[in-house]
Amino acid sequence: MTExxxxxxRQKSVDRSLGADAAHQFISFSIGGEEYAIDITxxxxxxxxxxxxxxxxxxxxxxxxxxLRGTIIPVYDLKxxxxxxxxxxxxxxxxxxxxxRERTVGLLVDAxxxxxxxxxSEIRPVPEMDRGAVAEFLSGxxxxxxxxxxxxxxxxxxxxxxxxxLREMExxxxx
Amino acid sequence: xxxxxxSALDLDQFRATFFDECAEVLPDLDSRLSTLDANAVDGxxxxxxxxxxxxxxxxxxxxxxxxxxxxxxxxxxxxxRLRDDRLELSADVASVCVRSGDVLAxxxxxxxxxxxxxxxxxxxxxxxxxxxxxxxxxPAAIPEEKASAPTxxxxxxxxxxxxxxxELFRHANEPLLIIRELKRLGELxxxxxxxxxxxxxxxxxxxxxxxxxxxxxxxxxxxxIQEVFEFVDQDCDLVIEAFSPEPPKEAKVPSRAxxxxxxxxxxxxxxxxxxxxxxxxxVDLARVDxxxxxxxxxxxxxxxxxxxxxxxxxxxxDQRVQGADELAAHIRELQECVMAIRMQPARTVFARMNRxxxxxxxxxxxKVRLVTSGDETEVDKTIVEELVDPITHMIxxxxxxxxxxxxxxxxxxxxxxxVIHLSxxxxxxxxxxxxxxxxxxxxxxxxxxxAISKGLVRPDADLSEEEIHELIFAPGFSTAxxxxxxxxxxxxxxxxxxxxxxxxxxxxTNSQKGQGSSFTVVIPLTLAVLDGMxxxxxxxxYIIPLASIVESLRPDRRQIRSVAGGDVIFIRGEYIxxxxxxxxxxxxxxxxNSHPALVxxxxxxxxxxxxxxxxxxxxxxxxxxxxLNENADPVPGIAGATILGxxxxxxxxxxxxxxxxxxxxxxxxxxSGLEHQHEAVLDAGEMSALAQASASAEPxxxxxx
Numbered sequence: 097m098t099e100x101x102x103x104x105x106r107q108k109s110v111d112r113s114l115g116a117d118a119a120h121q122f123i124s125f126s127i128g129g130e131e132y133a134i135d136i137t138x139x140x141x142x143x144x145x146x147x148x149x150x151x152x153x154x155x156x157x158x159x160x161x162x163x164l165r166g167t168i169i170p171v172y173d174l175k176x177x178x179x180x181x182x183x184x185x186x187x188x189x190x191x192x193x194x195x196x197r198e199r200t201v202g203l204l205v206d207a208x209x210x211x212x213x214x215x216x217s218e219i220r221p222v223p224e225m226d227r228g229a230v231a232e233f234l235s236g237x238x239x240x241x242x243x244x245x246x247x248x249x250x251x252x253x254x255x256x257x258x259x260x261x262l263r264e265m266e267x268x269x270x271x
Numbered sequence: 272x273x274x275x276x277x278s279a280l281d282l283d284q285f286r287a288t289f290f291d292e293c294a295e296v297l298p299d300l301d302s303r304l305s306t307l308d309a310n311a312v313d314g315x316x317x318x319x320x321x322x323x324x325x326x327x328x329x330x331x332x333x334x335x336x337x338x339x340x341x342x343x344x345x346x347x348x349x350x351x352r353l354r355d356d357r358l359e360l361s362a363d364v365a366s367v368c369v370r371s372g373d374v375l376a377x378x379x380x381x382x383x384x385x386x387x388x389x390x391x392x393x394x395x396x397x398x399x400x401x402x403x404x405x406x407x408x409x410p411a412a413i414p415e416e417k418a419s420a421p422t423x424x425x426x427x428x429x430x431x432x433x434x435x436x437x438e439l440f441r442h443a444n445e446p447l448l449i450i451r452e453l454k455r456l457g458e459l460x461x462x463x464x465x466x467x468x469x470x471x472x473x474x475x476x477x478x479x480x481x482x483x484x485x486x487x488x489x490x491x492x493x494x495x496i497q498e499v500f501e502f503v504d505q506d507c508d509l510v511i512e513a514f515s516p517e518p519p520k521e522a523k524v525p526s527r528a529x530x531x532x533x534x535x536x537x538x539x540x541x542x543x544x545x546x547x548x549x550x551x552x553x554v555d556l557a558r559v560d561x562x563x564x565x566x567x568x569x570x571x572x573x574x575x576x577x578x579x580x581x582x583x584x585x586x587x588x589d590q591r592v593q594g595a596d597e598l599a600a601h602i603r604e605l606q607e608c609v610m611a612i613r614m615q616p617a618r619t620v621f622a623r624m625n626r627x628x629x630x631x632x633x634x635x636x637x638k639v640r641l642v643t644s645g646d647e648t649e650v651d652k653t654i655v656e657e658l659v660d661p662i663t664h665m666i667x668x669x670x671x672x673x674x675x676x677x678x679x680x681x682x683x684x685x686x687x688x689x690v691i692h693l694s695x696x697x698x699x700x701x702x703x704x705x706x707x708x709x710x711x712x713x714x715x716x717x718x719x720x721x722a723i724s725k726g727l728v729r730p731d732a733d734l735s736e737e738e739i740h741e742l743i744f745a746p747g748f749s750t751a752x753x754x755x756x757x758x759x760x761x762x763x764x765x766x767x768x769x770x771x772x773x774x775x776x777x778x779x780t781n782s783q784k785g786q787g788s789s790f791t792v793v794i795p796l797t798l799a800v801l802d803g804m805x806x807x808x809x810x811x812x813y814i815i816p817l818a819s820i821v822e823s824l825r826p827d828r829r830q831i832r833s834v835a836g837g838d839v840i841f842i843r844g845e846y847i848x849x850x851x852x853x854x855x856x857x858x859x860x861x862x863x864n865s866h867p868a869l870v871x872x873x874x875x876x877x878x879x880x881x882x883x884x885x886x887x888x889x890x891x892x893x894x895x896x897x898x899l900n901e902n903a904d905p906v907p908g909i910a911g912a913t914i915l916g917x918x919x920x921x922x923x924x925x926x927x928x929x930x931x932x933x934x935x936x937x938x939x940x941x942x943s944g945l946e947h948q949h950e951a952v953l954d955a956g957e958m959s960a961l962a963q964a965s966a967s968a969e970p971x972x973x974x975x976x
Contacts, residue, residue, distance in 0.1 A: 147919070148920070149811075149812075149912070149919060149920040149921060149922060150811060150858075151903070151906050151909065151922070152855070152856030152857060152858070152906065152908060152909070152922075153856065153857055153906070153907065153908075154906065158903075160920075161899065161903060161912060161920045161922075162920060163914045163918055163919065163920050166897070166914065167897070167901070167902070168897045168898070168899055168901070168902065168903070168912045168914075168920055169902045169903070170902055170903035170904075199901070199902045199903075200902050201902055201903075
C-alpha cells in the first residue's frame with residue numbers, strides 16, 4: 097500500500113497552478129518538430145527509451161508497459177495521441193515519466209529541450225482549430241524566444257473520464 | 272504528574288491497541304452471542320461473553336468513551352446475572368443479549384471513527400437490559416447520565432477522600448481521569464493535598480504523591496461513586512461518606528482550574544483519532560519460528576557459496592551449482608513462510624456479517640439466517656480486508672432485493688426464514704467465495720426494463736438471460752424502486768465488481784427466478800507470487816498461471832477439427848475449443864507452421880476447458896505479480912504483469928477473461944446485442960458459430976469422430 101503511495105505521488109497542482117498569477121516552470125520537449133511544454137511539477141524523471149511490452153488490443157498511442165524500478169507503467173506515444181503519425185521509437189528517443197493524479201505514466205517524445213520559466217499571464221489561449229477534440233488537452237500557447245510552445249494539460253491528455261471513474265470508485269469504496 | 276502522563280503518541284498507540292483488541296473480540300463475541308441458546312445454557316460460553324464485554328468496558332473507560340462504558344456496564348451487569356443464575360436465559364433474554372452486542376459494536380465503531388453518537392442511541396436496548404436486571408423497576412447501578420435518570424432524584428452531598436498509593440501510576444491509573452469522571456456525576460469541588468509532596472530533589476516522577484479530597488453534590492448513589500474508582504481501588508485509600516452540605520472553604524482548588532487541561536487532552540485525542548490507525552497481524556508463533564529457521568538456512572547456504580573450494584575439497588563448480596539449488600529451495604520456502612504470516616482465516620470477514628444480516632433483516636422485517644462454511648479457509652490479509660466491502664454490499668443486496676417478505680415466501684411455498692449461505696473454498700490457486708440466497712432471484716424482465724429506461728441497452732436488444740444478469744454490474748444501475756437507507760444509493764454492483772477486480776478477482780452470477788441467486792467471487796490465493804508457464808506467441812511473451820494448466824501438447828493435425836468456422840481439439844474423448852492467442856491479442860507476425868504448434872490446455876475455475884494456441888513454451892518459473900491497473904487502464908485478458916530476469920515486463924494472462932472475450936466476440940459477431948467494453952479482435956467468421964454449435968455440438972461431433 098505504502099509502496100504504491102510512494103511510487104505514485106499525488107499530483108494535484110497541475111491544473112490549478114496554471115490559474116495562479118505567478119511564474120511557473122515547464123519542461124519543453126519536441127515531437128515531430130513541434131515544441132510542447134508540461135508543468136515541471138508533474139515530471140518525475142526523464143529516461144532513455146528502452147522498449148516496452150505491448151498490451152493487446154489497446155489504442156495505437158498506447159505503446160505498452162515498461163518497468164520503472166518494479167512498478168509497471170504504461171508508455172504513450174504523444175505524436176500518435178495528437179494524430180500526427182507515430183514517433184519512431186529508437187534508442188535516442190526520450191520517455192518523460194509524469195504523474196497524472198494517482199497514476200504514473202511515461203510519454204514518448206523526440207527530445208527534451210529546455211526548462212522554461214513562464215509567467216502565467218504570458219500563456220495565450222489556443223485559437224479555435226480544426227483539430228477539435230485534440231484542442232481539449234492544449235491548455236495554452238506561449239512564445240519563447242520567437243518559438244511557439246504549446247502548453248499541454250496532462251489531465252486532459254489521456255481519457256480523463258477514466259481517471260475520473262477511478263476516483264469515483266475510490267470515493268465509493270471509502271463510503 | 273504531567274511528566275507521568277503518557278505522551279500523545281503513546282496514547283494514540285494504546286488507543287489503536289484497544290480498537291485492535293475490540294476488532295478481535297467483537298466478532299467472537301458476536302458469534303458466541305448468536306449461539307446463546309435458551310435450552311442449553313453453556314456456562315463457559317457465558318463466561319467468555321462476559322469477559323469480552325468486560326474487557327471492552329475496561330478499555331473504553333481508560334479512553335473515556337462514556338456512552339460505550341455506560342452501555343457495556345449495563346450489558347455486563349445483565350451477563351453477570353445470567354452467569355450467576357440470578358436470571359434465566361430465556362429466548363427473550365438471548366435476543367436482548369444479541370441486540371446488546373450489536374449496539375456495543377456500533378458504539379465501538381463510533382468511538383473508533385470519532386463520530387458523534389446520536390442522542391439516545393441504544394437507549395431502548397439499554398432500557399430492556401435494565402428491565403431484565405431489575406424487573407421490579409428499581410434502577411440498576413449505572414454510572415453517569417443513566418444514574419441521573421429520574422428514578423434517582425435525591426441530591427446528595429458526598430465527601431470523598433482519595434489518597435493514591437505511591438505506585439498508582441505504575442498500574443496505569445491517572446487521578447485526572449477519575450476527577451473527570453466525578454465531575455460528570457454532579458457539582459464537584461476538589462482539594463489537593465500536597466503534604467505528601469517531597470523536595471524536588473528527592474521527587475520520583477513515577478510515584479504519586481498528591482492526595483485529593485472531593486466534595487460532590489450529585490444524585491449519584493454510593494455505588495456509582497464507587498464505580499468511578501473501580502480500577503484504582505487496589506491502589507489507593509478511599510473514603511466515601513455522605514454528609515450534609517457546607518463544603519469546606521479553605522485550600523479550595525476550583526474544579527474549573529482542572530478543566531482547561533482536561534479539555535485540551537480531550538481535544539488532542541479527538542484530533543489524533545482521525546489519523547489512520549496502523550494495521551496489525553497476529554501470527555502463530557510457530558510460523559515465525561519457521562521463518563527464523565529458514566533465515567538460518569539461508570545464512571548457511573550463503574556461507575557455503577562463499578567458502579573456498581579447498582576448504583570443502585570438492586570442485587568449485589559442483590559446489591556453486593549445489594549452492595544455487597539450495598538457495599532456490601530456501602527462497603521458495605522462505606517465501607511460503609512469509610506468505611503464511613499474512614494468511615488469515617475467512618472467518619475474520621464472515622464473522623462480521625452476522626450482525627449485518629441481523630440488523631438488516633430486522634429493519635426490513637424479513638427473516639434471514641446466515642449460514643457460513645469454509646470459515647477456516649486462509650486468505651491473504653490484504654485480500655481479506657478488501658473483501659469486507661464487496662461481501663457486505665452483496666449481502667445487503669441479497670437481503671434488500673433478493674429475499675422476499677415472510678408472507679411472500681410462505682405464499683411461494685418456501686420456508687418463512689430465508690437462508691444466505693456464505694462460503695469460502697480453495698481451488699486451483701484461487702479462493703472462491705460464494706454468497707447464495709434462496710430469495711426471489713434476479714428478475715430478468717425488471718432488470719432489462721430498468722436498463723432500457725436508463726439507456727444502458729437499446730430497447731430492441733435481444734439479450735440472453737446471462738447477459739441480462741451482467742447488466743446489474745453496469746455503472747449506475749440500480750433496481751431499487753426508491754432510494755432506501757439500505758441500498759439504492761448508486762453505489763452498486765459495478766463498484767463491487769471493480770473492488771474485486773482491483774485485487775485481481777472476478778465475480779460470477781447465477782440466478783434462477785424464484786429460486787434465488789448466487790454470486791461467486793474468485794480471487795487469487797495471494798497477490799504476490801505465482802507459478803507460471805512462460806509462453807511465446809509470435810514475438811510476444813506471456814505467462815499462464817500454472818495452477819490452471821491441465822496439460823500442454825503438440826497436437827496431431829487429425830486431432831483438430833473445424834466446427835462451423837471455429838477449431839476444436841479432440842483429447843481423450845473430450846472436445847476442447849481452441850483459442851488462438853495471436854488472433855485474440857492481434858499480435859502481428861507469422862508463425863512458420865500453418866497448424867498450431869502447441870496447445871496449452873487450461874481449465875478455469877468454473878470448469879471450462881480451453882486450448883490456448885501458442886508458438887513456444889519457454890519454461891516454468893515463479894513470477895512476482897505486479898498490478899497493471901495501478902497506472903494503466905485494465906486490459907481485457909490480462910490479469911497483471913511481472914518483471915523478468917532481464918528487466919522486461921511480461922504480461923500474465925487472465926484465462927477466465929480470455930475465455931469470455933472469445934465467447935463474447937463470437938456473440939457480438941453473431942448478433943449485435945449488448946455493446947460491451949471488450950474490444951477483442953477476432954476474425955468474424957473464424958469462430959462465429961462455435962457458441963451456438965457448442966450447445967448442439969456433441970452429437971454432431973460424435974458422428975464425425
